[in-house]
Amino acid sequence: METLQLVKACIKNNRQAQQTLYSQYASNMLGLCYRYTKSLHDAEDVLQEGFIKVFKNLHQYKSDGELGAWIRRIMVNTALTYLTKHNRYKNEMNLSDVSLHPVANEETELKINVKDLVEQVRKLPASYQTIFNLVAVEGYSQMEIAEMLQTNVNTIRSQYSRGRAMLIKMIEQENIKANSKYAK
Amino acid sequence: MQNNFNDTVNELKDFNLNPSEQVWKEIESNLEEKKKRRIVAWWWIFPLIGLFIIPVFILNSNNSDISNKKKNGLNNIESNETNMQSAEKQENKTAEILKNEQSALKSDFSSLQNSSARVQKGLSSTTSVSARMQTALSHTQNGSARMQKRLSHTQSDVARMQTALSHTQNDSARMQMALSHTQNGSASVQTDLASEIIKNETLQNKNIDTLKQIDSSATKENTIAKTIKKSEKTVWSLAIGGGANYVSRNNVFGEAKTQDALNNNLTSSPTATSGGVNSSSNILSLPKTGYHFSLGVNVDLKLSERWMLQSGLKYQYLENKLGLQEDSTTFFPSYYYLSSKEVYTNYSNQIQVPINISYCINPQNKTEFSLKMGADVSWIFKDNWLNKVDNVYRYQSLIEQNQRVLIALETGASVNFNNKFSLSLVARKYLTPAQKSSSKYYWQQLDFQLNIPFKSFKK
Numbered sequence: 001m002e003t004l005q006l007v008k009a010c011i012k013n014n015r016q017a018q019q020t021l022y023s024q025y026a027s028n029m030l031g032l033c034y035r036y037t038k039s040l041h042d043a044e045d046v047l048q049e050g051f052i053k054v055f056k057n058l059h060q061y062k063s064d065g066e067l068g069a070w071i072r073r074i075m076v077n078t079a080l081t082y083l084t085k086h087n088r089y090k091n092e093m094n095l096s097d098v099s100l101h102p103v104a105n106e107e108t109e110l111k112i113n114v115k116d117l118v119e120q121v122r123k124l125p126a127s128y129q130t131i132f133n134l135v136a137v138e139g140y141s142q143m144e145i146a147e148m149l150q151t152n153v154n155t156i157r158s159q160y161s162r163g164r165a166m167l168i169k170m171i172e173q174e175n176i177k178a179n180s181k182y183a184k
Numbered sequence: 185m186q187n188n189f190n191d192t193v194n195e196l197k198d199f200n201l202n203p204s205e206q207v208w209k210e211i212e213s214n215l216e217e218k219k220k221r222r223i224v225a226w227w228w229i230f231p232l233i234g235l236f237i238i239p240v241f242i243l244n245s246n247n248s249d250i251s252n253k254k255k256n257g258l259n260n261i262e263s264n265e266t267n268m269q270s271a272e273k274q275e276n277k278t279a280e281i282l283k284n285e286q287s288a289l290k291s292d293f294s295s296l297q298n299s300s301a302r303v304q305k306g307l308s309s310t311t312s313v314s315a316r317m318q319t320a321l322s323h324t325q326n327g328s329a330r331m332q333k334r335l336s337h338t339q340s341d342v343a344r345m346q347t348a349l350s351h352t353q354n355d356s357a358r359m360q361m362a363l364s365h366t367q368n369g370s371a372s373v374q375t376d377l378a379s380e381i382i383k384n385e386t387l388q389n390k391n392i393d394t395l396k397q398i399d400s401s402a403t404k405e406n407t408i409a410k411t412i413k414k415s416e417k418t419v420w421s422l423a424i425g426g427g428a429n430y431v432s433r434n435n436v437f438g439e440a441k442t443q444d445a446l447n448n449n450l451t452s453s454p455t456a457t458s459g460g461v462n463s464s465s466n467i468l469s470l471p472k473t474g475y476h477f478s479l480g481v482n483v484d485l486k487l488s489e490r491w492m493l494q495s496g497l498k499y500q501y502l503e504n505k506l507g508l509q510e511d512s513t514t515f516f517p518s519y520y521y522l523s524s525k526e527v528y529t530n531y532s533n534q535i536q537v538p539i540n541i542s543y544c545i546n547p548q549n550k551t552e553f554s555l556k557m558g559a560d561v562s563w564i565f566k567d568n569w570l571n572k573v574d575n576v577y578r579y580q581s582l583i584e585q586n587q588r589v590l591i592a593l594e595t596g597a598s599v600n601f602n603n604k605f606s607l608s609l610v611a612r613k614y615l616t617p618a619q620k621s622s623s624k625y626y627w628q629q630l631d632f633q634l635n636i637p638f639k640s641f642k643k
Binding site: 013015018019022023026027028030031032034035040043044047048051052055109110111112113114115117118121133136137138168171 | 188195200
C-alpha cells in the first residue's frame with residue numbers, strides 16, 4: 001500500500017491501516033523516545049502518546065513531505081512535553097537563563113557503538129541529554145531549540161557543549177575501565 | 185561494531201527498539217474509545233428528535249383523525265353520488281340500447297316475415313338474416329348481462345352509500361349529543377359564574393366598606409399623629425420659681441426730708457455727690473441680699489433633637505433690704521437726714537418674658553440634662569421708691585427717671601425627669617440698673633425654677 005493510500009485509510013479510522021503505519025515506524029520512534037528518557041517504560045509512554053497524536057492529526061499531514069520526518073517531529077515534541085510535565089525530569093530540565101561558558105569541542109578518536117552511546121547519552125542530566133539529542137541527532141538549529149525550550153540561544157549553546165564534553169568524558173572513563181578489565 | 189564518536193552520533197538517528205505489544209493495544213483502545221465517544225455523541229440526537237417528533241405526531245394524528253373521518257364520509261357520499269349518477273346514465277344508455285335492439289329486432293322480425301314470405305326468393309338471404317338475428321340476439325344477451333352486472337354494482341354502491349349515510353347520521357347524532365352536553369355544561373358554568381359574580385360583588389362591597397373604615401381610621405391616626413407631633417414639639421408648662429438676690433453696688437442712697445422741708449416745698453435735690461454718700465466717711469453699710477419668687481407659664485419649642493427654644497410669661501416679686509445711714513457730707517443743712525441707721529425695704533413687682541436657647545446633652549433618655557442661656561425682659565409695674573416712715577419721706581431723688589424696663593442675661597442648667605417635670609438653676613445678671621441716677625443699682629439673682637407640663641396634670 002502506498003503511503004498516501006495508507007494515510008487516507010488511517011484518516012478513515014481503518015484499524016488495519018493504522019496498525020500497518022504503527023508497525024512501520026514504531027521501532028525507530030521508540031529508539032528516539034528511548035534516547036530522550038531515562039527508562040523504557042517512559043519511552044513507551046511517550047511512544048503511545050505520540051502515536052495517538054499522529055492518528056489524531058494525520059489529516060494535517062501534507063503529502064509533499066516525508067511521513068517519517070513528520071511523525072519524528074511529533075515524537076520529539078511529545079517527548080519534550082513529557083519531560084517538562086513529569087516531576088522526575090522537571091527539575092533537571094530547569095534551564096537557567098544564565099549561560100555557562102561553552103566548553104570547546106574537541107575532536108576525539110573515541111570508538112563506541114550505537115547502543116553504548118545511547119546508554120551513555122541517557123546517563124547525562126536530562127537537560128544535557130535533551131539538548132544533545134536535539135542538536136547532534138535531530139539536527140535542529142540552536143535558535144529552534146531555544147524557541148522550543150523557551151530559553152535563550154546562549155544557554156543552549158553552553159549546555160550543548162558541556163553535555164557533549166561530559167558525554168566524551170564518560171565514554172573515556174568507560175573505555176579505561178574496559179581496557180583495565182582486558183589487561184587483567 | 186565500534187566507530188568514531190562522531191560517526192556513531194550520526195548513526196543514533198537509526199537506533200531502533202521494538203516496543204512491547206501492550207503499546208499498540210493501548211493505542212488501539214484509546215482510538216476505540218474516541219470512536220465510541222463520537223458515536224455516542226451523535227446517537228443522543230436521535231432519541232431527542234424522537235422525543236420532539238412523537239408528541240407532535242400524536243397530537244396531529246388525534247386532531248386529524250376526526251377530520252379525516254368526516255372528510256372520508258363526505259368524499260364517500262360524493263363518490264357514491266357520482267357513481268349513482270354514472271350508473272343511472274349507464275342504465276339509461278342500456279335501456280336505449282335495449283330499445284334500439286328491440287326496434288332492430290322488430291325490424292328484423294318484420295324483415296324475417298318479409299323474407300319468410302320471400303323464402304322462396306333465396307335460402308342464402310334467409311340464412312344471412314337468421315345469422316344477423318343470432319348475432320343481434322347474442323348482443324342483446326350480452327347487453328342484458330352487462331346491465332345485470334351494472335345493476336348489482338349500483339345496488340352494492342347504494343348499500344355502501346346507505347352505510348356511509350348511517351355512519352354520518354350516527355356522527356351527527358353524537359355531535360348533537362355532545363353539543364347538548366356542552367350547552368348544559370355552559371349553562372351550569374354560567375349559573376356558577378353568576379353566583380360567583382354575586383359573591384364577588386358582596387365581597388367587593390365589604391372590601392370597600394373595610395377600605396373606607398381603614399381610610400377613616402388612617403385619617404384619624406394622621407390627625408392624632410399630627411397632634412402628638414405638635415404636642416411633642418411644643419410643651420406648655422407651669423413655671424414656679426424663686427431664689428436669692430444680690431445688689432451689686434452699695435451706693436444706693438435714701439434721701440429724707442423733714443416735714444418742714446416738705447412744707448417749704450424744697451424740691452431741689454440734695455444731689456448727694458457720688459450718689460449722696462461719701463464713701464470716705466465710711467458710714468454707709470447696706471445689706472445687699474434679698475429674695476424673689478415667680479409664677480408663670482413656660483413654653484418649650486423643640487427645634488431639633490437637642491436644641492430647644494424656651495420662653496414664657498411670669499410674674500416676679502422682688503424684695504431687697506437696703507440700709508440707710510446719716511450722711512453728714514450733704515451741703516443742705518436744712519435737710520434732716522436719718523440720724524440713725526435704718527433699714528429700708530425696697531420691693532418691686534415685675535412682669536418677665538424670658539427667652540432661652542437650650543441644648544440637651546443626652547437626648548432620648550429618661551433623665552435629660554440640658555444647658556441653657558438667654559435673656560430676660562422685665563417690666564416693673566409697681567415699686568416703693570417713695571415711702572413715708574415716721575413722718576419722714578424717703579424717696580429716690582430721681583424717681584421719675586427710674587427704669588421701668590430692665591434687661592438681664594441668664595445662663596444655667598436644667599434636668600428633665602421623664603418629661604414629667606423639670607428643674608433648672610439659672611444665674612441672672614441685670615444689665616440695666618434699677619434707676620438712672622448716678623447711683624446705679626444692679627441686681628443679680630440665683631433662680632431655681634420648677635416646670636410642670638400641663639399635660640402631666642391632665643394625666
